[in-house]
Amino acid sequence: MNSSTSSFSPKLGRVLATVSVGFVVTQLDVTIVNIALPGIGSNLHANVAGLQWVVDAYTLAFAVLMLSAGALGDRFGVRRMYAAGIVLFALASLACGFAFDAPMLVAARAVQGIGAAGMLPNSLALLNQSFGHDPKLRARAVGLWTASGAISIAAGPVAGGLLIAAFGWRSIFLVNLPICAAGLLATLLWIPRAQGAQDGAAGDASSGNTGTGTRAATARRGIDLGGQCLAIVALTAFVAAVIEWRPLGFAHPIVAGGLVIALLAAGAFLFVEARVASPMVPLSLFGTRTFSAAVLFGICVNLTYYGMVFVLSLYLQRVRGYTPLQAGLAFLPLTGGFLISNVASGWVIGRFGVRVPMIVGAITACLGYGLLHRVDAATPLIGLLLPFLLIPSGMGLAVPAMTTAVLASTEAKRAGTASAVLNTARQAGGAVGVAAFGALASGAAATQIVAGMQTATAISVALLALGGVLACLVHPEPHATASTHARRPSATAK
Secondary structure (H helix, E strand, O other): OOHHHHOOOHHHHHHHHHHHHHHHHHHHHHHHHHHHHHHHHHHHOOOHHHHHHHHHHHHHHHHHHHHHHHHHHHHHOHHHHHHHHHHHHHHHHHHHHOOOOHHHHHHHHHHHHHHHHHHHHHHHHHHHHHHOOOHHHHHHHHHHHHHHHHHHHHHHHHHHHHHHHHHOOOHHHHOHHHHHHHHHHHHHHHOOHHHHOOOHHHOOOOOOOOOOOOHHHHHOOOOOHHHHHHHHHHHHHHHHHHHHHHHHOOOOHHHHHHHHHHHHHHHHHHHHHOOOOOOOOOHHHHHOHHHHHHHHHHHHHHHHHHHHHHHHHHHHHHHOOOOHHHHHHHOHHHHHHHHHHHHHHHHHHHHHOOHHHHHHHHHHHHHHHHHHOOOOOOOOOHHHHHHHHHHHHHHHHHHHHHHHHHHHOOOHHHHHHHHHHHHHHHHHHHHHHHHHHHHHOOOOOHHHHHHHHHHHHHHHHHHHHHHHHHHHOOOOOHHHHHHOOOOOOOOOOO
8 A cells, every 4th residue: 555545635634624523522512511510500590410411411412313324324324414413403502502591591492412413323334435445544544533522521610601701601602603614615515426425334433334336235134113212211211310310219200110110121122133134233232251241341431420520619619619711721731631541542552452541541530530539628629630630531541441452342334333332331421420320429528529529529439439340351463353353243343
């Protein structure tokens, strides 16, 4: 392969920038809202449970619809679905910015999540289509695309603090409008219509195919409506029960009934997925030890991080009395930790395989949560610095290795599906984390928030320790394993 095929041309650079817009805006809205929660609560008269729904309405819709959005990209064209996701996300952001009460904001956030689900898998599909001719170039592009999302998650609280200080809490939603407008214009100008309209066999995030084919071929891939509906019911009922547990108690019909409905829907989901022709979540993927361990690892990471950022936002503003800007700047070490560790992760994976960075990353984040466990209302700000560096440093080291392990432990034709399942599981874990940790820290008194935060950090330590154990089950060199079996070719994002 000559050097020209392994370098970014201006055309490919524009494609990468275009699809990264979708990834950045979807990930940014996962965390940017956290810093605005106290202001939203005061302005819209929402309690902690209401604020949890403001966060989780987005994350839930995002999580449960991501796989189906990939299938729709197969059927109607990934370029079209990506553009539709941008438009829907922008309209929902406008509704969020002008919400006059908490229920309207929650509903608009759910629609935002639907738009995000349309963007994320199809942005990766477009990336894979454009760079699929050169595996090395594609790996570089996917790495840059992934880094843009990771940095957006970490930068969310800082950006939110700056926007709120200048324009108020509604600006964190309205800022999406020019970003989405730029992304839509770039999609229409820089993503070829013929390419975007090709079938998902060109490399969509749900099917993982990278060959050629026709739209008729992808149209045969059905949409698992039964599994989709059951997934929505199971996850929403469970999260609702967890959110309402503290204010209502376990014996309340909403809480007890929600848990029962979630259990029944989850059982029905597994039953349907085992029998439907085109399952939303192919259960056979979990027959691989590396895949199962890595997915559970991802759930532990997202559950702890999303949950803790929610609680820390309450702690910084309601306990320490920080303004949104001060709270956002306090989160700045999180961004730095992600930047440093993401840069180092590729080198570590190349030298040691995927198991070592996953174990080291889990231990590092575990230490960060352990130090955070000792924080109370009187802890000086400098006492937050080390845990705020260790937690993202561990995550930034472990998550790329985890993703690599998932992709490389799966057949090439199913690598996209495996990646989508991983991302769905992680987003669902984040929604559960916000619900559970937010419930622990609910209450108006500073002592209740601090006690809830300390309990949440103890749970985080336990979950990251479990993550370290799960990482030990991951094959250290999944590329070699995948390539040594005739039926298990190496993954697309090698």
